Amino acid sequence: MKKLVLATSNKGKVREIKELCSEYEVVPYTDLIDAFEIIEDADTFQENALIKARAVYKALGDENAIVLADDSGISVDVLEGAPGIYSARYTGEGADDKENLQKLMQDIKAKGVTSSPAHYTAAIAIVTKGIEKTVHGWMHGEALTEAKGEGGFGYDPMFVPLGYEKTLGELDEKVKKELSHRSQALKLAGKILKSL
Numbered sequence: 286m287k288k289l290v291l292a293t294s295n296k297g298k299v300r301e302i303k304e305l306c307s308e309y310e311v312v313p314y315t316d317l318i319d320a321f322e323i324i325e326d327a328d329t330f331q332e333n334a335l336i337k338a339r340a341v342y343k344a345l346g347d348e349n350a351i352v353l354a355d356d357s358g359i360s361v362d363v364l365e366g367a368p369g370i371y372s373a374r375y376t377g378e379g380a381d382d383k384e385n386l387q388k389l390m391q392d393i394k395a396k397g398v399t400s401s402p403a404h405y406t407a408a409i410a411i412v413t414k415g416i417e418k419t420v421h422g423w424m425h426g427e428a429l430t431e432a433k434g435e436g437g438f439g440y441d442p443m444f445v446p447l448g449y450e451k452t453l454g455e456l457d458e459k460v461k462k463e464l465s466h467r468s469q470a471l472k473l474a475g476k477i478l479k480s481l
């Protein structure tokens with residue numbers, strides 16, 4: 286089984302990527318080396334994913350390692366695309382998922398609406414010897430001003446995917462597995478991984 290090293294410290298992503306890449310041995314980099322801070326200072330999901338994958342590839346010191354990073358976020362139409370690449374830091378550095386979720390619901394409410402079209406984006410970067418590749422996936426839907434359910438992570442309790450009437454917090458996890466920005470991007474990443 287080929288080993289994939291994940292350049293992430295987000296447990297929700299690790300859980301989903303393990304589920305979605307079951308034909309690989311998926312290992313978070315923190316199982317191999319000490320966690321270190323990676324500054325995600327680019328202005329696109331794509332570049333931030335590359336920053337994370339390159340940093341971990343270099344730190345591992347194993348030129349044959351295959352490193353995969355995910356940079357993702359939610360963009361809300363009524364907020365002109367915010368929080369976007371700032372989704373993890375919406376309430377500031379070190380913000381937690383619950384604070385970010387509350388702020389996003391309040392900011393949408395402050396626009397005088399109870400919901401807004403929104404979408405998630407995931408950029409996946411793969412870095413290995415002589416190779417740097419990126420792919421994207423998206424999931425469209427509606428962001429609510431009320432959180433419902435406990436499933437998923439992050440903003441999922443306030444997000445209703447297009448074609449559904451319940452949030453990702455309430456829906457069976459199979460729905461997110463099929464539809465999500467991350468699963469769409471990983472389907473494309475799978476083609477790259479097979480060619481390595």
Ligand SMILES: O=c1[nH]c(=O)c2ncn([C@@H]3O[C@H](COP(=O)(O)OP(=O)(O)OP(=O)(O)O)[C@@H](O)[C@H]3O)c2[nH]1
Nearest residue numbers: 293294295355356357358359372373438439440441
């Ligand atoms: O409800 C959600 N369901 C998802 O499927 C999802 N995907 C991304 N997000 C949000 O976007 C931020 C990513 O920021 P991000 O890519 O920098 O990740 P992160 O900082 O959490 O971990 P790392 O991979 O950088 O170590 C995360 O914190 C989440 O708030 C999601 N929220």
Ligand SMILES: [Mg+2]
Nearest residue numbers: 295325356373
């Ligand atoms: Mg991050």
